[in-house]
Amino acid sequence: MLIGVVLGLAVAAGVPWPAAAATALAVFHPAWFLVGAAAWAAVHWKRRAGPTADDESAFLRGLAAELAAGASLRRGVTAAAARAPDLDLEAAIRLCQTGCPVEEIGSSIGTALPVNGVAAAATFRLAARTGGAIGPVVDALASRAEAMGRLSRERSALTAQARLSAWIVGGAPIGLVVLGLVTGRGLDAGNLGRGGTMLVGAGLALIGAGSLVVWAMVRRADR
Numbered sequence: 001m002l003i004g005v006v007l008g009l010a011v012a013a014g015v016p017w018p019a020a021a022a023t024a025l026a027v028f029h030p031a032w033f034l035v036g037a038a039a040w041a042a043v044h045w046k047r048r049a050g051p052t053a054d055d056e057s058a059f060l061r062g063l064a065a066e067l068a069a070g071a072s073l074r075r076g077v078t079a080a081a082a083r084a085p086d087l088d089l090e091a092a093i094r095l096c097q098t099g100c101p102v103e104e105i106g107s108s109i110g111t112a113l114p115v116n117g118v119a120a121a122a123t124f125r126l127a128a129r130t131g132g133a134i135g136p137v138v139d140a141l142a143s144r145a146e147a148m149g150r151l152s153r154e155r156s157a158l159t160a161q162a163r164l165s166a167w168i169v170g171g172a173p174i175g176l177v178v179l180g181l182v183t184g185r186g187l188d189a190g191n192l193g194r195g196g197t198m199l200v201g202a203g204l205a206l207i208g209a210g211s212l213v214v215w216a217m218v219r220r221a222d223r
Contacts, residue, residue, distance in 0.1 A: 051086045053149035056113045059084035060120075060142035067135035073102060073127060077109065088112045102128040115148050116141040 062080030071079065074096035081089040092108040106124020110117040119141055127134045 051084070051088070051112070051114050053115050053145045053152060055084040055086045056115050057142050057145040057149060059087055059089070059113075060116070060138050060145060064135050064139040064142060067133070067138065073124075073134075074099070074105065077105060113145075115145045 059080050062083040063076050066076030066079050067073070077089075078093050078096050081087070081093055089109065089112050092105055092112065095105045095108055103125050106121045106128070109124065110121030113120050120138075123134050123137050123141070126132070126137075
C-alpha cells in the first residue's frame, strides 16, 4: 500500500507515468517488468518507423539548396537524399544515376514523401515538360512540410494530457487488479460473493469502456 501511495504521489508531482509503472512492475514482479520493457520497446520502434514531415522537409530543403547552387535536378536529388535517410529514396536515386526521365524520378519521389507526394510528382512533371526552374516550388513544398510537422507536434502535445488521463484513470485500476492476481495479493472472490464479484467486474468493464472512448477520441484528433 505504501509503495502505491508513493508512486501515486510521484505521478501527481510530474514523474512520467511510464517510469512509475516500470518501478511498480520492478518492485512487485521483475518478470513482468521485463515483459513490459519489451512491449514498450516494440511500441516505440513501431512509432518511430516510417518517414515524417520533418524528414520530407529536410530532403526538399536540400534539393532546393542544390538547385539554387546550380546543380542539375538529378544530381540535386541524389545529394539531398543524404539529408533524409529515413525516406525511401533508393529507387529515385537509381533512376537519377541511370539517366531515366525526370517524370519517372518525380513519380518515385512522390511515393516516398508523406506530405507533398502528389505535389512533388506534379512539380517534376512540370519541370520535364517546360524546362523551367522549380527551386522556388520545391522550397515552398518544404515550408508546407515544416508547417505540417509543427502542427503534428502541437497536436501530440495537446492530446498528451488526455492520453495520460486515460491511462491513469482507466489503466491503473485494471493494472492493479491484474497485478494483485499475479502476485497473490488480489481480492478474494470467495469473500466478495457473487454480487461483489459482479460489481467489481462491472466497474472494471465501465472503466475499460471509458478508456476506449477516450482513446478513440484521441486517435481521431491525431488524424
